[in-house]
Amino acid sequence: MSNNDRRGFLAASAGLGLVAIAPGVHLMQVAQARPAGEPASKLQRWGMLVDTAKCATGCDACVSACATENGINEKVADPRQAAQWIRKIDLKDPKNGRQHSLPMMCQHCAEPPCVDVCPTGASMKRADGIVLVDRHICIGCRYCMMACPYKARSFVHQPLTQQNPEVPRGLGCVESCTLCVHRVDKGQKPACVEACPEGAMVFGDLEDPNSDIARRIAQTATTQVRADLKLNTGVRYQGI
Amino acid sequence: MSLVPFSRREETLFYMVAGFGAAIVAIGLAAALYMEHSGHVVTGMNNQIVWGLPHVFAIFLIVAASGVLNVASIGSVFGKVLYKKRAPLSGLLCIAMLAGGLAVIMLDLGRADRLVVAMTHFNPTSVFGWNVILYPGMFGIVAVYLWTMMERRMNPWSKPVGFAAFIWRLLLTTGTGSIFGFLVARQAYQSAVLAPMFIIMSFAWGLAVFMIVQRVMFAWNAMTVAPAIRNRMKNLLGVFVAAVFYFVAVYHLTNLYFAKQVAFERFILLDGGIFPVLFWGGWLFLGTILPLLLLYLPGLSAMCGSVAIASGLVILGAFCQLYVFIIGGQAFPLEIFPGMEMSSSFFDGRVDTYTPSWPEFILGLGGIGIAFTMTAIGVRVLRFLPEDDLTHLEAAGNVTD
Numbered sequence: 001m002s003n004n005d006r007r008g009f010l011a012a013s014a015g016l017g018l019v020a021i022a023p024g025v026h027l028m029q030v031a032q033a034r035p036a037g038e039p040a041s042k043l044q045r046w047g048m049l050v051d052t053a054k055c056a057t058g059c060d061a062c063v064s065a066c067a068t069e070n071g072i073n074e075k076v077a078d079p080r081q082a083a084q085w086i087r088k089i090d091l092k093d094p095k096n097g098r099q100h101s102l103p104m105m106c107q108h109c110a111e112p113p114c115v116d117v118c119p120t121g122a123s124m125k126r127a128d129g130i131v132l133v134d135r136h137i138c139i140g141c142r143y144c145m146m147a148c149p150y151k152a153r154s155f156v157h158q159p160l161t162q163q164n165p166e167v168p169r170g171l172g173c174v175e176s177c178t179l180c181v182h183r184v185d186k187g188q189k190p191a192c193v194e195a196c197p198e199g200a201m202v203f204g205d206l207e208d209p210n211s212d213i214a215r216r217i218a219q220t221a222t223t224q225v226r227a228d229l230k231l232n233t234g235v236r237y238q239g240i
Numbered sequence: 241m242s243l244v245p246f247s248r249r250e251e252t253l254f255y256m257v258a259g260f261g262a263a264i265v266a267i268g269l270a271a272a273l274y275m276e277h278s279g280h281v282v283t284g285m286n287n288q289i290v291w292g293l294p295h296v297f298a299i300f301l302i303v304a305a306s307g308v309l310n311v312a313s314i315g316s317v318f319g320k321v322l323y324k325k326r327a328p329l330s331g332l333l334c335i336a337m338l339a340g341g342l343a344v345i346m347l348d349l350g351r352a353d354r355l356v357v358a359m360t361h362f363n364p365t366s367v368f369g370w371n372v373i374l375y376p377g378m379f380g381i382v383a384v385y386l387w388t389m390m391e392r393r394m395n396p397w398s399k400p401v402g403f404a405a406f407i408w409r410l411l412l413t414t415g416t417g418s419i420f421g422f423l424v425a426r427q428a429y430q431s432a433v434l435a436p437m438f439i440i441m442s443f444a445w446g447l448a449v450f451m452i453v454q455r456v457m458f459a460w461n462a463m464t465v466a467p468a469i470r471n472r473m474k475n476l477l478g479v480f481v482a483a484v485f486y487f488v489a490v491y492h493l494t495n496l497y498f499a500k501q502v503a504f505e506r507f508i509l510l511d512g513g514i515f516p517v518l519f520w521g522g523w524l525f526l527g528t529i530l531p532l533l534l535l536y537l538p539g540l541s542a543m544c545g546s547v548a549i550a551s552g553l554v555i556l557g558a559f560c561q562l563y564v565f566i567i568g569g570q571a572f573p574l575e576i577f578p579g580m581e582m583s584s585s586f587f588d589g590r591v592d593t594y595t596p597s598w599p600e601f602i603l604g605l606g607g608i609g610i611a612f613t614m615t616a617i618g619v620r621v622l623r624f625l626p627e628d629d630l631t632h633l634e635a636a637g638n639v640t641d
């Protein structure tokens with residue numbers, strides 16, 4: 001597929017995807033929010049910047065906030081089978097002993113391998129850069145999980161109850177961080193960003209040169225994780 | 241073909257065999273239903289090892305299915321009479337194993353009920369997506385191929401259709417191998433030799449399956465394969481097994497010396513627990529060295545049953561190899577931050593363990609059951625026993641070594 005075709009396809013699926021993925025979402029007219037019925041726009045690219053110098057070891061406020069927001073509350077006997085949309089990773093550089101702690105989640109790649117490999121097109125990227133799984137089309141083949149370099153996706157291994165109506169999840173489907181798309185579409189920030197007590201996460205539009213995030217990326221050294229894979233991630237890190 | 245009526249005893253025996261196959265299929269389906277109903281919690285698969293035993297079975301069946309058609313290709317595309325006689329059986333085995341493999345893949349899906357979605361939503365950038373076209377296409381072509389061979393009027397078409405099947409089969413194996421080739425982030429699957437390696441593996445595994453089925457069919461009819469024919473086919477199997485050895489060696493050596501995946505290779509070959517055991521003991525010794533000895537060592541190769549045993553070992557080795565490749569490739573931690581030590585509640589940086597559960601194993605067996613039952617019924621109804629006319633073969637220069 002040429003880049004143009006692909007963009008067209010993505011724009012189309014993005015519109016469809018929004019309808020399919022978040023039924024029951026009421027789009028409110030707030031500052032920055034996208035008017036109801038209007039598809040996500042290519043003029044924006046939502047992204048996040050994590051300052052690892054501020055991120056505290058042992059703190060998992062972002063993880064809990066995500067779980068509450070998205071209704072990830074099921075009891076899973078085997079932790080290997082539990083869904084984790086966001087997790088804290090502790091890093092240590094064996095060469096100099098330097099340590100970091102940082103949140104890891106879907107990096108909302110501009111060239112997402114999960115979208116490329118998905119046989120049905122359930123994995124898709126919205127025009128504004130948010131990568132989502134359309135849970136009505138996902139057949140649960142887990143190919144996207146094999147393809148994601150960040151282990152960002154989880155497969156739902158058991159039946160679910162008590163879900164958040166704004167965030168439908170389901171047995172046998174794959175899911176990952178949605179960048180809290182249901183909040184972003186209302187002009188709010190993702191739950192993790194809002195919850196971080198250290199203010200270590202910044203959310204915003206990478207395409208808007210006046211946004212906080214774009215300015216910080218222009219001024220300070222930031223990294224994309226596994227930049228060698230050239231996926232052009234929407235989540236960036238500072239301090240590693 | 242001369243049709244001798246089946247005896248009463250033979251009839252009873254056949255129904256027992258078919259019943260046995262059907263029973264395996266039934267418990268396989270029951271296992272799939274159980275998994276579908278309870279969710280994948282009842283399997284050993286998890287968010288770290290996402291593809292497990294069902295994929296080992298399914299990929300074996302699919303790869304071997306394309307390889308078994310090689311026998312027909314040698315007959316029709318390369319014009320060898322000896323193999324031409326075997327083309328119908330080879331086509332039938334191809335369809336049967338493909339059906340078994342696809343059934344396992346489909347039934348393992350998180351949403352196996354969304355088969356229609358899988359067929360109607362197509363992402364052209366996905367290798368899995370291409371396979372949705374390649375697999376049914378294979379059924380179609382092989383079915384037409386069988387028809388051209390069995391229906392006298394259609395005989396002239398069997399060569400071009402056979403050729404189409406030959407090409408399609410290579411595409412199919414390449415497609416299956418590329419499922420892994422596209423996984424850019426995983427150390428195990430980055431090698432460019434994967435596609436040719438899968439093609440050559442398909443030749444070896446397919447021929448091994450064919451040899452066993454052929455022997456059983458001849459024994460069923462109280463016949464033996466003529467020694468000259470047995471010799472030719474066993475030599476071919478030996479060449480394929482040796483070629484797989486060569487490709488696996490190249491795969492690991494390039495990983496070590498060019499791609500610098502030293503840690504990963506160490507894990508698979510040295511200290512990765514079950515994986516080195518399966519690699520050296522299962523694939524290399526039982527699945528490669530022993531079969532080669534059985535096929536070529538003068539004392540052993542003349543022994544009755546040596547070719548069938550060698551074939552069985554090749555299949556066993558194939559399962560070990562796939563287990564190491566698929567599960568081992570996932571058990572090794574993904575390098576999200578190369579050069580750094582990682583830890584998290586999601587098992588980052590840790591070697592993962594996988595313990596297959598019964599339902600997964602039974603589902604996989606069910607796939608073999610499907611292939612087995614389809615073959616048993618097919619050969620009996622269609623009478624696909626290769627009848628060798630030795631004088632004819634000698635005249636065609638097909639049995640002289």
Ligand code: SF4
Nearest residue numbers: 106107109112114148
């Ligand atoms: S981080 Fe993984 S799940 Fe997210 S867009 Fe990239 S490949 Fe897809």
Ligand code: SF4
Nearest residue numbers: 118138139141142144
């Ligand atoms: S699990 Fe779902 S989203 Fe992932 S590749 Fe398969 S169909 Fe696509």
